[in-house]
Amino acid sequence: MTRWLEHLARLANLRGRWIAGAWIVALIVGVPLAAHEASHLSSGGAAAPGSGSAQVNASLSQFPNYEGHALAILVSTAQESNTEPPLAYALARAVRAVHTVPGLSVAPSALRLAHEQALLLPVAVLPIRTPTSQDAQDNAAVTLRDRLHPGTTDRSGVTTYLVGQSALWAALEEASQEDLARGEKIGVPIVLAILFAVFGGLAAASLPLLLGAACVVISGAGIYLLSTVTPVSIFAPDIASMLGIGIAVDYSLFMLARYQRELRRSVAQEEALTTTMRTSGYAIVVSGVTVLVSLAGLFLVNSTVVRSMAAGAMSVVVMAVAGALTLTPVLMCRFGNRYAAQERPLVRAFDALVRRRRGRQSPSEQDAGSWWEWWARQVMARPVAALLGVIGVLVALALPALSMKVSDGALNQLPPHSDVRRATAILTESFGPGVTGPVQVLVTVRDGGTAASREEAVQRVSAILKLHPQLKAPSRYLSASDREVLLSATARLSPDGPVIHRVVDEIRSELAHARLPHVDAVVGGTTAETEDYTENINASLWKVALFIAVATLILLVFFLRSIVLPLKAVLMTALTVAASYGVLVVIFQWRWFDSLVSVGGPGYLGSLTPCFVLSITFGLSMDYQVFLLTRMRELWREGASNAEAVERGLAASASVISSAAFIMVAVFVVFASVGVPSVREIGLGMAVAIALDATLVRLVLVPAAMRLLGTRNWWFPGNPARPVPAETVRRAAELRGGI
Numbered sequence: 001m002t003r004w005l006e007h008l009a010r011l012a013n014l015r016g017r018w019i020a021g022a023w024i025v026a027l028i029v030g031v032p033l034a035a036h037e038a039s040h041l042s043s044g045g046a047a048a049p050g051s052g053s054a055q056v057n058a059s060l061s062q063f064p065n066y067e068g069h070a071l072a073i074l075v076s077t078a079q080e081s082n083t084e085p086p087l088a089y090a091l092a093r094a095v096r097a098v099h100t101v102p103g104l105s106v107a108p109s110a111l112r113l114a115h116e117q118a119l120l121l122p123v124a125v126l127p128i129r130t131p132t133s134q135d136a137q138d139n140a141a142v143t144l145r146d147r148l149h150p151g152t153t154d155r156s157g158v159t160t161y162l163v164g165q166s167a168l169w170a171a172l173e174e175a176s177q178e179d180l181a182r183g184e185k186i187g188v189p190i191v192l193a194i195l196f197a198v199f200g201g202l203a204a205a206s207l208p209l210l211l212g213a214a215c216v217v218i219s220g221a222g223i224y225l226l227s228t229v230t231p232v233s234i235f236a237p238d239i240a241s242m243l244g245i246g247i248a249v250d251y252s253l254f255m256l257a258r259y260q261r262e263l264r265r266s267v268a269q270e271e272a273l274t275t276t277m278r279t280s281g282y283a284i285v286v287s288g289v290t291v292l293v294s295l296a297g298l299f300l301v302n303s304t305v306v307r308s309m310a311a312g313a314m315s316v317v318v319m320a321v322a323g324a325l326t327l328t329p330v331l332m333c334r335f336g337n338r339y340a341a342q343e344r345p346l347v348r349a350f351d352a353l354v355r356r357r358r359g360r361q362s363p364s365e366q367d368a369g370s371w372w373e374w375w376a377r378q379v380m381a382r383p384v385a386a387l388l389g390v391i392g393v394l395v396a397l398a399l400p401a402l403s404m405k406v407s408d409g410a411l412n413q414l415p416p417h418s419d420v421r422r423a424t425a426i427l428t429e430s431f432g433p434g435v436t437g438p439v440q441v442l443v444t445v446r447d448g449g450t451a452a453s454r455e456e457a458v459q460r461v462s463a464i465l466k467l468h469p470q471l472k473a474p475s476r477y478l479s480a481s482d483r484e485v486l487l488s489a490t491a492r493l494s495p496d497g498p499v500i501h502r503v504v505d506e507i508r509s510e511l512a513h514a515r516l517p518h519v520d521a522v523v524g525g526t527t528a529e530t531e532d533y534t535e536n537i538n539a540s541l542w543k544v545a546l547f548i549a550v551a552t553l554i555l556l557v558f559f560l561r562s563i564v565l566p567l568k569a570v571l572m573t574a575l576t577v578a579a580s581y582g583v584l585v586v587i588f589q590w591r592w593f594d595s596l597v598s599v600g601g602p603g604y605l606g607s608l609t610p611c612f613v614l615s616i617t618f619g620l621s622m623d624y625q626v627f628l629l630t631r632m633r634e635l636w637r638e639g640a641s642n643a644e645a646v647e648r649g650l651a652a653s654a655s656v657i658s659s660a661a662f663i664m665v666a667v668f669v670v671f672a673s674v675g676v677p678s679v680r681e682i683g684l685g686m687a688v689a690i691a692l693d694a695t696l697v698r699l700v701l702v703p704a705a706m707r708l709l710g711t712r713n714w715w716f717p718g719n720p721a722r723p724v725p726a727e728t729v730r731r732a733a734e735l736r737g738g739i
Contacts (some may be wrong), residue, residue: 014590024173029221034218041234042075042308055442056528059486065478071128075124077123087122087124089158090644097142106127179676184664187245187247192206194666195208195209216245235608239312242314244320247320248316249663252324255329260276283627287626293555300547301537313721344576376646384704387705397583398582400581406604408530420546439489460514462487470500472489503527509665552622562633563717563718570617584609589685605676620664621690636714642713665690669683
């Protein structure tokens with residue numbers, strides 16, 4: 001691989017214009033596509049394939065008289081007098097808007113019922129006929145939302161709203177796009193400021209940010225193209241942008257820092273680039289493959305939402321690796337002198353600390369090395385205390401994860417002032433809390449069944465539903481084929497509440513024990529869909545974790561040529577992820593810090609949070625482990641002792657890795673502060689994991705564990721212990737530094 005990377009370095013020197021031109025063409029093509037990134041995004045996929053709720057949802061189009069709850073227009077007024085005329089005018093305007101959207105229509109009976117409601121109530125609900133496909137419903141809802149401008153009040157005091165599941169997802173898509181734009185607007189200046197502090201100049205600070213922007217744009221174009229052939233979740237751009245900015249900037253930062261170091265040694269530009277590609281480039285390849293493998297584990301979850309988000313994240317990682325190995329070297333060659341002249345303020349600050357520390361020491365101590373080497377020696381002098389102390393802290397942080405509660409609910413993703421949440425509150429107040437999410441049972445006659453067996457089953461299922469006082473009497477709908485019957489019972493309580501969840505579980509248990517010959521009965525509706533979707537993801541979490549751990553272990557063994565180091569890295573990262581779970585529970589579920597920072601949300605973690613925090617943070621935490629361990633392994637192979645390899649490896653890489661981790665944490669915190677609850681949870685979980693990895697794990701746990709393990713760190717079957725004579729280490733330490 002090193003030969004291939006050295007060949008890339010030569011291409012950057014000889015064919016830099018061609019490489020830069022290819023990236024410019026890619027950006028020219030990608031910008032207009034990325035601008036339409038959200039035009040085909042899907043709110044579908046939030047279902048468990050093969051579950052009872054999915055069967056019920058797929059069958060609704062077979063019942064001609066069932067209006068459904070996918071989309072409806074609600075008109076409301078605060079006037080207490082005769083409200084029918086202004087509400088009627090509002091309904092007429094709404095019908096005209098519906099007719100302008102292909103695929104949508106209004107049944108005459110539904111319009112008559114809405115006018116009857118307007119005579120008696122200050123609220124009228126107009127159900128809309130929608131296409132059978134959920135994606136088509138959601139796309140139509142987005143278009144209708146643009147035509148109606150829901151939440152606005154006309155001159156007569158009537159406010160028009162859009163309600164239903166499709167309306168909810170359309171509002172969530174709009175909120176997600178706004179959060180993405182706000183996150184990028186806030187995050188980019190913060191990243192630029194951190195890079196300026198790291199490098200001390202605008203030229204060097206702009207290069208990593210340029211790569212990050214290019215990766216986000218091109219991956220956005222890829223998401224758009226992918227969305228034209230397969231459903232892609234509305235959350236995919238948020239995850240791709242959040243991950244892309246952080247990881248692309250990090251990779252470019254590692255390349256540029258090593259290149260600067262080589263140029264400051266008065267090495268020729270071509271030699272500096274070759275060394276950078278052979279060392280930092282190799283580490284980037286290892287890191288990128290590790291992140292991709294971690295994200296690939298998400299494809300074990302049978303969910304369109306999860307898989308499309310994973311695909312978006314993987315695309316931006318591929319672009320980040322490609323950009324770091326092609327575009328970054330070209331720019332470094334073109335502006336190498338500018339980069340070499342930069343003096344880093346943060347490095348100067350650390351040097352000042354070192355000088356002050358050395359001024360209080362004896363002359364023999366003043367030659368002992370850098371501050372980071374001193375720190376590594378302090379930790380390795382007390383390895384047992386350091387190891388137990390950090391593990392104790394991480395375990396304490398992880399303990400709350402034992403009570404982690406995971407659920408879902410799209411309505412809770414929207415802010416309280418959202419027009420959809422206001423409309424749902426009005427609908428609940430006027431027609432009851434369960435009107436938006438009835439409990440449904442689909443009764444289907446199997447082969448050999450008769451109309452009599454169907455009717456007997458329907459009667460028994462109706463009796464089961466009536467046993468629950470939390471439900472109103474069920475309505476009955478017959479399919480066009482006469483082989484299916486849908487029973488829909490409106491709940492008297494909120495479908496998102498624990499009571500109705502318990503009722504659904506009881507109904508499913510009762511139906512499972514009921515003997516219904518030649519008939520199948522499955523439960524659906526909003527509550528059942530949430531339960532099935534959450535259970536589908538939770539049941540796959542152990543498979544994702546096992547795949548990531550085993551695959552990462554194998555990769556690291558192959559790249560690091562060690563058995564102990566990969567095993568230690570996997571265990572440390574798993575503990576870090578568990579600690580981040582615990583922090584998320586404390587903040588989002590227990591809400592201990594609501595008095596300081598209002599996090600909102602429903603009081604539980606979203607179903608997407610555990611698997612994405614596990615996958616992404618596992619991959620990103622491995623990033624820094626890989627960069628640190630590859631540098632230590634490089635010194636060990638040059639002949640350094642275990643202690644020397646740890647000290648010098650940490651000293652050579654710590655400042656740059658710390659800067660990179662700081663950037664990553666800053667990006668994640670920005671998105672965690674502006675996104676919807678699902679994105680906030682994932683962003684904060686990753687920020688916590690990276691912060692813990694960059695401080696407790698890398699600065700304390702790694703050197704302490706490597707001190708205790710000694711030469712066993714580097715054992716690998718069939719490898720010689722010293723490929724390079726020991727006396728070369730001092731010369732190598734003088735000539736080489738950084739990542």
